[in-house]
Amino acid sequence: MSMGKFLFRRTLQGVFVIWGVVTALFGMRAVSPGDPATLMLGQGATRNLIERVREEEGLNEPIYVQYFDYVTDLLQGDLGYSWRSEREVEAMVIERIPATIELAVAATVIAILIAIPLGVISATRRDQPADYGATLFSLLGISTPNFWLGLMLVLVLGVWYGIPYPSLGISSDLSVRFGIGFIDLPTGRRGAGFVEGLMAIVRDGSFDELLTWLRHVTLPAITLGTYFTALITRLTRSGMIDEIGKAYVTATEAKGLPGVLIRYKHVLRNTMIPIVTVLGLQMGTLMGGAVITETVFNWPGLGLRLIDALSIRDWPLMQGIILFVALMFVVINIVVDALYTYLDPRVSVE
C-alpha cells in the first residue's frame, strides 16, 4: 500500500472516530441531569424566560432533530455558545490552546532530556547502583499521582528555596518548624507566554519575559512530566537491553567504532520506535495529566477551562474542549503511525 493510500484510509478511520466522539458527547449531554435552559440562565430566571430559551435553543424539539441540528452546526464549524459566558466556544477553546501546549511541550522536553540518558545509563550499567536508582525512580514516577506530586514539590521546594534567599523568607508556621524562611513558589501563568518571551528577546533584547515564563512553567512541567520521564526511562532501558544483545551491535563493536557512538546512533534509533509509539498512545494521559496539573497550579490552559466548565455544567464548552482533545489524539496517532514507518524501514504501511 502506498503512503498516500495509507494516509487516506487512516484519515477516513479518524473521521469515523470523531463522529463517534461527537455522538457520544451528544448522548451524554442528552441524558445528564439538569435542565439546559435553567443551567444557561442561572438562578433567578423567570419561568417565562426559561420557556422562551427552551424554544429558541430548540430544546423542545424531539431528540433526533436536536442531534441533527448539532451535527449540522458542527459540520459548519459552529461549536455553539457557552451556556455560561455566551461566548463562542471556538474562541474559548482556541485562546487556551497555547498555554496547554507550552505546558505539554515543556513536560515532554524535560521527560526526554532526563529519561533517555537515565535509561541509557541504566541499561549499560545493569544491576549496579545507578540502575537500581533509575528503576526505583521510574517505579515511583509511574505510581505517584501528579496532583500530590505537585503539592509536595511546592511544599518541599518552597522550604528549600528559603535557604538561598533568606531576605525573601516569609515567616510562617513552617518556617518556625524548619527554622528557615518560606518563599512562595510562583503558581499560575502570569504575563507573557513562551512565544511572547521569544519575541521580547528579538524586539528589545530582554530576557526578562522568557525568564518569568520559565520560572512559572518549571514546577508544573516537572509535575506533568514526571510520569513520562519514568515511562520513557523504563522503555529506553528495556529497549536498549534488547538491542545491545543483538548481533549487529557486537559486530560494529568489533570494527572498532567507539562504544558511545554505537549506543547513540544505532541502538537508540531502534529504541526510539517503541518510545514514539507509546508517546502517541499516551497523548490521552498527557491531556488527563494536564487537566490535573493545570488545576493544581492555576495554569490557564484547556484543562483548567474543562474543570471550570464541568463544575458549572457548561456542556457546549465541555463538548468543545473534549472534541478538540479527541481531534488532537486522532491526528497525532496518524502522524505517529506515519513516523513509525519512517523510523523503521522494516515496517511497511499496512
Add this chain to the structure above:
Amino acid sequence: MPRKDRSTDRRTFLRYSSIAATGTLVTTAGCLGDGDEGDEGDTGDGTDDGDMSDLDEITITLSQFPDTQDPLDHITGDYFDVYDHIYEPLFDFEPGEGIFPRVVDDWEAQGDGTTELYLRDDVVFHNGDDLTAEDVAWTMNRTLDPDIGVQSPIGTFGLGSIEGAEAVDDTTVAVNYSAAPGLAEFEFGNYARAMNKQWAIDNHDAENGAIAGSSADTFNGTGPYEVVEFTSGEEIVLEAFDDYWGDEPPFETVTFNANNQSSGRVAALEAGETDLTINVLPEDVSTVQNAEGVEIRRVTSFRTVFCPMKNTVEPFDSQEFRQAMNYAVDNEGIVENVLSGFGEPVGQPVAPGINGYNPDIEPYEQDVAMAESLVEESGYGGAEITLTAPQGRYLNDAQVAETAADQIDQLSNVSCEANIVEFPVVSDENSAGVEPENIEHPFYMIGWGTITGDADYGTQGFFTIPDNPSRTFDDEELSQAILESQQMEDPEERTQQLQEVMELAHEKAPWLFLHVQESIYGVNEQIQWEPREDETVYIWGMS
C-alpha cells in the same frame, strides 16, 4: 463624591479591627487602615490628600474570574467587584443604611407604585456617548421584558418587585413596582446600572443576542474606570476614565485577576503580585499577619450559611424533626473550630445588621437529648438522611457540612452523611421548588447574602408561596407574614413585621440555621480601605 449622611453607626464600626504587624492581640475600635487616624474612619471620600498612599497601580485578586462580560448576567459577588467599576451602580448603597445619590441625583416616590429617578446630566459612556434616561430604562427592562433583544436573565432575584421602567424625559426615569416604595428602593438601589442602549444593540444583538466577547471593546459603561486590556478567564486591566463625571479614582491603573485557591491568593499577596485579595481562609490569617507590608482586614458579612429542609418530603415535613436537626448541631463549636472563630452563629434567616433582624432570637444551642426526644416525637426515629453540600463556595463549606452531618449522625436515632457535590447541584435544588417529584436533595447547604440589607431579600424567595415556584418551604402562615410586610408603607411597622417573620422562621425551622460568615481580606498596608458587609470591593472607597 455626593453622599448624604455618611454616618456609620458605632456598632458596625466596632466590628472592624486592624491588626498590628506584630500579630499580638490588638483591637482598636474605629481604627482603620494604618491605625493612626483616630476615630474618623472616613476613608471613603479620598479627598484627604494627606492620607493618600503612593500607590498608582494596584492589583486585586478575586477567587473567581468573571466568565460573563455582561454586568447584569449573573448575580455573583466577584463579578460585581469587577464590573461595578466599569458599569457603576446608579446609587451609592450603604449596607444597613440605604441608598444615596450617585448617577441618580435625586428621586421621588409618586405614590402610585411609581418612583421617578432624576439623573445627572453630565454622565458619559466610555465610548463618548451621553447617558440618557432611555439608556437607564432600557437597562432595567432588559432584565424584565423577554422581548428585548439583548436579554439579561437575572430576573426575579435581581429586581424583585420591579415591573418596568420608562424614560419620561432626557434625565427622568419612571420605575414601576408592585411592592411598597421602601422595598422597591432597596431593589433598584442595588441592581440598577446604566448600559448604553444603542451601543448594545448595534454591537451585540446579532445572532447570539448577548453581550459577550474577548476584547476590551466588549465593555462600555459610565464608571470611573474603563477597560484597556482583557484576557478572558485571566485578567482585566482598568484605567481611570478621563471624562468621568465624579471624583478622580484613587489609582490610575487597576488589574483584576483570580485564583480559586486561598493558598494561591495568599502567596500572590505575600510575593507582592497582588495588593488585595478576598476570601482568605482562617488558616492563612496568621500567614498574612506575619508577612511584611500586608495585613488582614475583616468584617462580618451579610451572608448567612444554612441548610434548607424541604417540608414536602419525609422526614422534613415534621416540625419536631426539623427542630431536632437544629438542636443536634453545635453551631458555636463549628464557628469556633472549623471557622477558627471567623463567624457568628445565627438562629434566624438573616444576619445581624439587616433591617428586620431580630436581636431577641438566640441561636439554637446544641442539646443532643432534646434533639433525640424531638426525633422520637416526630415519629421518624431511625431516619436516614443525607446532607448535600457544595465545596469551595463558602468559607470552609464542605468542612462545615461534614461536621454538621456527623453531629446529626451522632444522634442515637438518626443517621446522616455528607454528600459533597459541585455548586450547580445545590443551586439547582435551590430553584427546583417543593414538588416532591422534583426534589433530589431535600436537605442541602447554601449561602445567601442579603445584599439589599433588608430581610425581605433574605426570605421572600425561599418562603413566599404565590408566583414563586422555586420556594424551598411550603407554609401558609410564614408566607402570609412576609407578604403582609411587603405592603406596609411605614418603615417601622415593616421592620417590626419582619422581626416577627424571623421569630416564626426560628420556630418553624425551615432551615438548619448555621452561621453568618466573616469576610476576610488580605490587603497591602498602604491601601486605606474598610471592608463592607455586603462583600463588595469598591476602589472608590480606598485611598
Add this chain to the structure above:
Amino acid sequence: MISNRVKSNLRQTFRNSLLPKVGVLLLATIVLMAVFAPVLATHDPTRTGYFHENGGPYPPPGFDYTTTVAQGGEIGEVRITATSEHLLGTNTVGQDVYSRFLYGARVSLLVGLFGVSLALVIGVPFGLVAGYYGGRVDDGLMRLADVMLAFPSLVLALALIGVFGQQPIRIPDPIVMGSEYLDLGIASGMPESIPIPGSVTVVVALVTWVWFARVSRGEALSLRNEEYVKAAKSMGEHNGAILLKHVLPNSVTPIIVLATIQIAVIILIEASLAYLGFSGTTLSWGYEIERGQDVLRTRPWVSMLPGIGIVLSVISVNLLGDWFRDALDPNIEGSERGA
C-alpha cells in the same frame, strides 16, 4: 484454566527477583490494613470535632504550630501542640488522620476491585463474542473501542460523572458487625458501614472495560482457530458452550495480568476524581489531599500521608503486574493511567 507451566514460571520469577517479593509484601500489608481497619483504627474515621482546646486540628508530633483565632472582634494567636490521643494528628474538620488513612486504603481497594470486576463483566463477554464470531460484531466493537480510546480516561471519567452524578453507596463492614459475637478489640463506635463513591465505581468501569474487551477479543480470535475448538464445533457443541468451556478458560492468563494493571489505573482515577471534588464522598485519600491543599503551608500533614498511601498501593499493584507480565509475557498493550 491456569496451566502448570504458568504456575512454575510465576514461581521462578518470584524466586529470582526482589521486586515481586516487595510488591506482594506491600500489597499484603495494605490489604490487611484495609480489611482490619476497624481493629487497627483508634477512632471512628468519620467522627469530627477532635480539636485542640485552643481550636484548630491536632498536629502530629513535630508539627506543632501557632495559629490565629477570632474571639468576638479580636484576633489572637494560640499555640497548638500534638497529643498522644491522635498519633498522626487530626485534619481540618478534626477527624483522626491515622484512622482515615486505614479506611482510605479500604475505599481505594474496594473501588479498584468493584470497578475492575464490573469492567470484566462488561468487557470480557463482549470481547470474547466479538473475537469468536468475527464479522460485524467484531467490527462494531473495534470501532467503538477506537472511539473510546480517543477520550483521555480522566476526561471521559469527568464527563461521565456529569451524567451519573456523585452518588455514594454504603458498604457494610462485616468485621464491625461480627464483633458482636467475637471480641476483636475494636474501639467503640466504629461505623457499621462506610460510604464508597458509587458513581465513580461505575464510571471507572465504563472507562476501562474496553481494554478487557480488546484483550479477550484478541484471545478469542486466535483460539477459534485452535484444533480443539474446531473439534468441539464439529462435534456439534453449542457456540455458547464452546466459549464458556474452551475459549474463556484459555484466555484467563492475559486477562488477569490486565486486571492487575487496571486496578492501579482505577485507584489513580478514583483518587483524581476525589481530589477534583467530583466523587461525592469524603472518605478517600484523594479527597484528603484536596482538603489539605488550601492549608498546605500551615497543616502540611493533612495531604502528606494520604499521598503516601496512594503511592504505596499503586506501586504494590504495579509490581505485581510487572511480575505477572515478566513471568507470563502475554504481550498486551500498555494502557493509559489515571493521573
